[in-house]
Amino acid sequence: METSEVEKFNIKNFLSTKGAAIAAAAVAVVGVGTMAVSSSVAAGDKIVLGVRAEGQPVGGMDRASAEKIFTNIAAQKIHKLTFRYEGEEFVVTPEDIKLTPLIEQATQEAFQYGRGGSTLGNFNDQMKCFLNGRNVQLDAQYDSALLDEKLNEIAAKINRDPVNAVCRFSGDVIEKIPGVIGKKLNTQELAENLKAPLTTLNLPTGIIELKPEEIQPFITTEDIAEIDSVLGSFSTYYYPGDRGDNIWLAASSISNKIVKPSWTFSFNDTVGERTWDAGYKVAGVIINGRPAEDYGGGVCQVSSTLYNAVLLAGLTPTERTPHFFQSTYIAPGRDATVADGQIDFKFRNDYPHNVYLIAEAYGSTLSVYVLGTKADLGGADIAIEREGSDMSPSIYRVWYSGNDVIKSEFLHTDVYETPKPRQD
Secondary structure, eight states: OOOOHHHHHHHHHHHHHHHHHHHHHHHHHHHHHHHHHHHHHHHSSSOOTTEEETTEEOTTOOHHHHHHHHHHHHHHHOOOEEEEETTEEEEEOTTTTTOEEOHHHHHHHHHHTTOSSOHHHHHHHHHHHHHHOEEEOOOEEOOHHHHHHHHHHHHHHHOBOOBOOEEEEETTEEEEEOOBOEEEOOHHHHHHHHHHHHHTTOOOOSOEEOOOEEEOOSSOTGGGTTOOEEEEEEEEEOOSSHHHHHHHHHHHHHTTEEEOTTOEEEHHHHHOOOOTTTTOOEEEEEETTEEEEEETTTHHHHHHHHHHHHHHTTOEEEEOOOOSSOOSSSOTTOOOOOBTTTBOOEEEOOSSSOEEEEEEEETTEEEEEEEEOGGGGTTOEEEEEEEEOSSSEEEEEEEEETTEEEEEEEEEEOOOOOOOOOOO
16 A cells, blocks of 8 residues: 555654654753763762873872872983083982972862863863863973072083183294183073973983083184284383383283274273272373373373384374373374373274284383284385474374385374473
8 A cells, every 4th residue: 555745754754753852852861861970970089081191091090099190100201401511411400400290280180170160061071071081281390590500500611701812922923822712501591491391391301412602702813813913013111110000001901902994993992091990000190281190190101102103003093182291201293192081092994904902011111012914014114204393393104115205194293382380
């Protein structure tokens, strides 16, 4: 017997409606049962199924059992840190920095999941955990101040100050002493890079190779590589004593200095203020055209001696002032006075190569040498010549090739005053 399409439709509709009702009823029964279990778990002392401790299952365990799991994990992950530089190893132990695993915190996180909310909320969390799992990370804490202290101890064994390359001049021989590159371990950066591995207990398993920063000296070996001769030198004489001590101190300040191409050298900036704190003594000076005494007396002899060496080396004076009246230690027109914050002596290096200053004050002789590259002089010899009287001298710098004048350069005309009586 055939069934009509109307009958077929009614049967299907009926079956569909009945099936849905049955399925709904089944879900309701399971849901109620599961929520009941969820409520029971939330009220119990076991960890929800699906929870893992660093990948290891701890679901169904009580707190004590989970703590043992986390303790074993900590024992496997915590170890000393070993640093190495140039073959030397440095060890930092967990005890050194009080590295402590947060076992109780991790256990509480594992135990607390699926608890503390509403029954429906706990049910949802537990179902997600059962289906997808939930991993609990074991973290740690450490004393950052202790880590800084240990890293600074390591840095103290690695760090070294850069050392300038140096030229020495003895007789006609120039000796070059190479510079030393400095080392500086960036402990702040190292501590920052260790922060995440320490707090997550993902400690480096191998040796940590340290890479300190290289610090070039101010005067490098390359800076003096092409220095091969004395371009110019000049000497003056003095009497030992407080004035001589000041001369020695100022000469030491300008010695072993490099002046690169286009650089301008400032005497005052290099020597600094002539004060008692800087080691200068009271000696004869000229103040407002009158003889007097003040700290740093005698320093003008150093600037004047430097001025003459600079002229003979063919360098370019850019700032120079004569004294009020003639000096006893140098010829008229050849002096260069200086005064703190008021009068400076400056010169510029217009050569294509570096020049290097050496100043020596021993016994009663002050000498300044300007070292450089001989080719920069172009084979010329330089002389300083004067016209006019001692009270009003005109100074020329003359460049010679043998006996032939290459060029004559007018420098200045000075006018000296008659010394005024000293005011006491």
